[in-house]
Amino acid sequence: MVSVKIIGLLRGNIRIAFDALVMDMDGFESDRDHFGHFFLLSQGLPEIVFLSEALAVETVSFLLIKLISFDLEVRAADHSLLPVKLMSCDLRLQVRAVETVSCRDAGYMGSNRGNSLLQKCRQKALEAAMNDINSSFGKGSVTRLGSAGGALVETFPSGCLTLDFALGGGLPKGRIVEIYGPESSGKTTLALHAIAEVQKLGGNAMLVDAEHAFDPAYSKSLGVDVENLIVCQPDNGEMALEIADRMCRSGAVDLICIDSVSALTPRAEIEGEIGMQQMGLQARLMSQALRKMSGNASKAGCTLIFLNQIRYKIGVYYGNPEVTSGGIALKFFASVRLEIRPTGKIKSAKGDEEVGLKVRVRVQKSKVSRPYKQAEFEIIFGEGVSKLGCVLDCAELIEVVSKKGSWYNYGEHRLGQGREKALQYLRENPLISEEIEKMVRSSVLEAAGFGVSSSLKHQLPQLLEEDALQEMQ
Template identity: 30%
Template structure:
């Protein structure tokens, strides 16, 4: 009976909230500012996000991004790459960590400098929204993006959930997300901030869902589902160990993972695109590896194109690119190949008659 009473009470609260929100101007998800673009760390993912809108693609400032999927597929890696990219361009970042599992060593891999001034462990949905409302970066340079990263939305609780009565139906959390995002999305659009958030998935009665209700899905300008490929999930390093008596032993270990990023919502560019990303342990997103593989696949060649040379081995190709500082040339070649593919796939039809 207590659960039924709480459910009825929560339903009444939501009904009253809907009446109030009907009087408040509703903000649509922002398309962002493409004059200030931040990379995800992957050229292919950048292109999938906004490659038809801006050369090279990337994340426009002024938007909410939801990066969701099963655990262990690279959601936090993408978030950290975004934050590292902001800091590299002299922007300010704030990392909100409800899961309390980010460490300085992990952040350092992605070029993110974490200290007490830009790291907070908050517990509830309301605490996160209150913090964002009161955040004020020191830099007022309008040519620089700032970002607040949340890892993850699924770990946030409500005051009701932390109390003895609990929030077993999750209605209070959904209501607080709806109330908070309505205000916060206008704020980040006005200030040209990025708000990338990770989220987990739940298997419900009607399929896959994400914590936080429909409001996170609605207010997000971009939703990226990070999942496992059907095959070749792991990047395995193989070497030969040589001994003094000329014995050789084959040794190998998992050195990284391959994940598939699906753009499930995109109001910046065309949705439902996919991009493979390669995440190497102790290194981060391997953009060189991803670009080499993409060019090889799209050109139908049997060797990896290293601009001035070709290699059969991926590892030797990566070494050659790095030793000769050809990362920028490889990225530009990847963009050119991607644009050629898009041109071939472009719908060529005459305008519809009205």
């Protein structure tokens, strides 16, 4: 292996490194695999460095170089600069000097000087290509992730602390989230809690009520500001998704919830008769919409939550027969998929009335944190997610609250015997519950690590004080 440095005279001034070329040296033809990359380093007298395993340099008199794409700058007689953009060109380079150096004897290529030279040329070629792309397609079309900022995914609270813990910080901003499960499992309740959290942070939220079942009184009991909530009850699926996409592109909405995918009826199905065969209309509608909305949501920083129902396949005897409606496009476009299922009922103190549900949420897919984690919490009818229950469960999970037998203890404080007594103690002592919640949320941020942005720390409720923030930083 030898490196050959050829110095020749070339009319014009080529500033950018060659990317791909074919050489013809006095009848000696070679392809790119033999010679690799060619780089032009200096102005005036070009200097080309390349590698060759076998080359009779004594017979070289000129080089015929075919450039695929490069920028050529030509100086006119009055020394004015005439930029010329060429996509394909043959250049004949008259050789003035040939220098051959063996890699074994302090070779040019392979040595520190040679590697540094090669790296500089590649860097110049990369910068030139990026500048050319940005000038053609707009600034920021290609950029380095470190210089662009926002390399980490920002999150916001979901309204359920145990779910935030499972998600590594909360729901991601600018991404698509799917929440699916059977009927009366808490899908809408969970979405309304997310809307309430966004509104608490000063953001705008929108609900696309395709099922036409929105209950303002229940939403208000969950903490939703119904006066400022943007609500749309569309006539068909095309209208629903087009409105959601326009609101997303406005950049003024932080969260859009579509309830639900199963209720997004295509216009052709509405205009047709009941019983007509309409194959794949909803799946095609969702696929077309998601191709547009995913990019718009990312640019605007708007989170899209799709609530979905489950159906059953016919003739499945082995495996899971359940499938979500609306085709499979949503499975691919969603950054987070949450499966929610009830696991039991909560009875009153007397045991004669059902007052809530025990719910388990499984993170079936997550591009922003570790998937397949589970979160269990309680939904109280008329109140929503039991926040104190979430705090107690998370505190027990990270060992902020210890449990010996049936007794719950927090430091020197004895919370009570049994879960209900411990929750009652936290209701009666809000300062202690706030202190426990601060420690739990701090642990959520630490558990998030580099998977999500630490911007959650300035989105926490006002339970966090300055000393707690300094400790986290």
